[in-house]
Amino acid sequence: MKSAPFDYVRPRTVAEASALLAQAGVNAAAIAGGQSLVPMLNLRVAQVDLLVDLSRLDELKAVGETSENLQIGALTTHAAIEDGMIPDPFGGLMRRVASTISYRAVRNYGTIGGSIALADPAADWTGCLIALGAVVRIGGRNGAREQAVEDFVQGTYSTSLGPGEVILGFDVPRSDAPLRCGFAKVARKSGAFANSIAYVVVQGRGGLVTVVLAAAAPRPIVLAGAARHLASGVDSEDALRAAVADDLKTYLPDADPYETRLHISTVVRAARDMRTQT
């Protein structure tokens, strides 16, 4: 199928983009890499009057490092992250996550900002950025604001992005202690939507542990019990399984037995993966 007709405009400034996106009576959508939006338009799952192309907004391309943060522009492509074109002070986690997103052809165009803005439940970046404690920087006609990615992503295709707001980029906090990060993903095949993705981030020895499960619910879930177990230093996979099973009873009470086994297995594999990163 092909998309229903739409208008297209490519603004040069965030202010211009914001004004275009906020027009009353116009169903406008921002487009960056278009790797999800264009298929959705073609399948007519989405229909818009106006596409506002963000790809020429230099403000969304900035990448930099401060002592506190890695700053990633919203227009950074998955391929740029996969290829190490931006710093990855997170033990290579972002490079590895990027390399498993769909196919390379998609990664060449798809952007990290677009992935977070769409908030597909099976997306790779939402869970990853939540696990890393990232903050999203948002701009628009009502000024700039910041929000934790964990709060920004609200549900299936649902975020706190308001009319006329544009994601500028992300600040990912750097840790003083060396990070050890693990990651595991199950999808039916390469390029298919994931069925389960787990991220484990450990700050130093005996430090803060974050465990995030994605592709399991409308939004990624932070697994508190699994994190507590990993922080306890008890090296027992059976105990980790039990902790994840308890978490799932709380956060995913409707999971069927297979989904429960699947999610436990991705968390256990992510923890194993974390242990191999020294």
Next chain:
Amino acid sequence: MHGPSGKVSVGEIAFIANVRQDKLPTGMEPLLEAIGTYEPTISGGVFAYGTHAVVVAVDPDSGVVELLDYVVAEDCGTMINPMIVDGQVQGGIAQGIGTALYEEIPYDELGQPLATTFGDYMVPCAPEIPDVRLAHLISPATATEYGVKGLGEGGAIAPPAAIANAVADAFRSIRASFNETPLTPRRVSEAVDAARHTKDAAA
């Protein structure tokens, strides 16, 4: 073309056969066409033999099956073009892997088809196909010209049986049985889980 009484160019023959049919000898059909048929003396079919061997890794919880190694030995008699033989076997295996692990048209309880696009109907792509190792045995057929045998189906038919048997072998100790293709992660995990419960109940 040279004959006993002179010569004529191929171009001239084509021109007369197609355009100046009035110049054809009396009784000769216009146009240039030749049809030949061939049937081996055994009309029941002359087919290839093949054996598939596969090594898999299976995660018992997620049910994900990974193909670690795949070897085929086949005999299609005389190979007229070995490169095409290899390609046809490879392509057949890709189809067979689709049958074994991915391709399915499920329906919901109201009869609605659930796989209506290639987003839902899983076809194996290049990353899902291992580098298949091929070995050829050549025992020419006695009943055919040049000793050739049919080749097309060999690659596609065996993979579901080979892969399902390999997965079953991985869980031999708990006697899990895998009787339905495609072997989706959910089916594999559920079969392993059922076998574990049976084993626990028996113990």
